[in-house]
Amino acid sequence: MRTAAPIFAALGDETRLSLVMRLSAGGPQSVGRLAAGASVTRQAVAKHLGILAEANLAHGDRAGREVIWRLDPQPLDEARHAIDRIAAEWDSALTNLKRFLEQPDQSTS
Amino acid sequence: MRTAAPIFAALGDETRLSLVMRLSAGGPQSVGRLAAGASVTRQAVAKHLGILAEANLAHGDRAGREVIWRLDPQPLDEARHAIDRIAAEWDSALTNLKRFLEQPDQSTS
DNA sequence: GTAATATGCAACTGAAAGGTTGCAGGAAAA
DNA sequence: TTTTCCTGCAACCTTTCAGTTGCATATTAC
Numbered sequence: 001m002r003t004a005a006p007i008f009a010a011l012g013d014e015t016r017l018s019l020v021m022r023l024s025a026g027g028p029q030s031v032g033r034l035a036a037g038a039s040v041t042r043q044a045v046a047k048h049l050g051i052l053a054e055a056n057l058a059h060g061d062r063a064g065r066e067v068i069w070r071l072d073p074q075p076l077d078e079a080r081h082a083i084d085r086i087a088a089e090w091d092s093a094l095t096n097l098k099r100f101l102e103q104p105d106q107s108t109s
Numbered sequence: 110m111r112t113a114a115p116i117f118a119a120l121g122d123e124t125r126l127s128l129v130m131r132l133s134a135g136g137p138q139s140v141g142r143l144a145a146g147a148s149v150t151r152q153a154v155a156k157h158l159g160i161l162a163e164a165n166l167a168h169g170d171r172a173g174r175e176v177i178w179r180l181d182p183q184p185l186d187e188a189r190h191a192i193d194r195i196a197a198e199w200d201s202a203l204t205n206l207k208r209f210l211e212q213p214d215q216s217t218s
Numbered sequence: 219g220t221a222a223t224a225t226g227c228a229a230c231t232g233a234a235a236g237g238t239t240g241c242a243g244g245a246a247a248a
Numbered sequence: 249t250t251t252t253c254c255t256g257c258a259a260c261c262t263t264t265c266a267g268t269t270g271c272a273t274a275t276t277a278c
Contacts, residue, residue, distance in 0.1 A: 009121025013236085014114045017191075024199040032254060044237055046256075051235095065245040065254050071199050076192050082126075083189045090133040090180050124266080141224060153267055155226075160265095174224050174275035 004082035007075045010055035015040060016048045020071065023058060028070040031060070113191035116184045119164035124149060125157045129180065132167060137179040140169070 011017055019034060031049065035042035049069055052058040056075050060067040120126055128143060140158065144151035158178055161167040165184050169176040 005121055005123045005126045007121075008117045008126070011191075012114055012116075012118030012121040015236085017114045017117070020195055021198075024195045024202065027202045030254080031256095040236085041238065042255080043239085043257095047236075062255095067255070071195075073196060073199055076196050076199075080189060080192045080196070083185050083192070086129055086133045086180075087182060087185050087189075089130075090182055090185075093133065093136040122266080139224080140226095149266085150268065151225080152227095152269085156266075171225095176225070 004079055006055050007057065007079045008082075010052055010057055011079070013048070013051075015044070016052060019045070019048055019052065020057065023069060023071045028068045030066040030068055032066065034069065113188055115164050116166065116188045117191075119161055119166055120188070122157070122160075124153070125161060128154065128157055128161065129166065132178060132180045137177045139175040139177055141175065143178065 011020065015038065018038070022034065022037065023029065031042065031046055034049070035045040038045050049058065049060065053060070056072055058069055058071050060069040062068075120129065124147065127147070131143065131146065132138065140155055141151065143158070144154040147154050158167065158169065162169070165181055167178055167180050169178040171177075
């Protein structure tokens with residue numbers, strides 16, 4: 001579960017999240033093409049892609065003189081499961097609290 | 110959608126993710142109790158709680174001389190929807206690619 | 219009232235993150 | 249073979265972040 005933190009951290013940057021969105025919507029793309037649509041330099045984009053790769057969220061394959069980057073969906077599942085687990089436990093905690101509050105106090109009988 | 114990045118960023122720290130997990134599993138707790146189970150100082154925990162509050166993931170209510178912190182589940186939903194959207198578009202991109210590859214080349218006929 | 223407990227605020231430090239510029243190297247086009 | 253294009257590497261700068269220590273404040277307990 002602690003392994004989910006780096007994934008969230010990788011998604012927790014506006015530029016990187018934008019790259020992930022464009023990779024998911026537009027399919028595999030080269031570094032240059034991704035950089036052309038970004039508001040930062042190509043080197044900054046390359047750095048962000050490297051961070052996504054370290055989180056196993058994406059990887060690039062060389063094709064001639066360009067490198068094509070594509071998403072890697074498994075870590076997304078892990079992140080989603082982490083959120084699901086938090087939400088589920090939180091819901092059950094709320095349910096337990098509600099049950100506790102609604103239960104008549106039996107010590108007064 | 111860009112609003113999801115701060116939420117991911119808030120979840121992208123091990124200490125904070127651990128706090129979120131404990132709040133979801135153990136229910137509302139005071140700062141001191143959360144700090145007692147953490148590996149960092151109470152002030153560090155307080156800072157992290159403040160960051161979670163800025164991301165609207167949690168909030169604290171004063172109760173006497175302590176402050177009770179509880180989770181705020183709505184932003185979690187937003188984060189989950191962001192992941193769902195990425196995964197959905199990614200799946201459709203894969204499906205389109207597969208369809209393209211499997212389609213017989215009609216220009217050769 | 220005094221002591222103990224729980225929290226908040228402020229200043230400081232070290233490290234990491236995001237960004238840039240400049241240059242080098244390899245592949246493709248002329 | 250030159251020239252152009254795409255990418256990687258390295259150094260540097262600035263800002264942010266995580267964490268700490270020390271002190272002040274408010275509330276409960278004695």
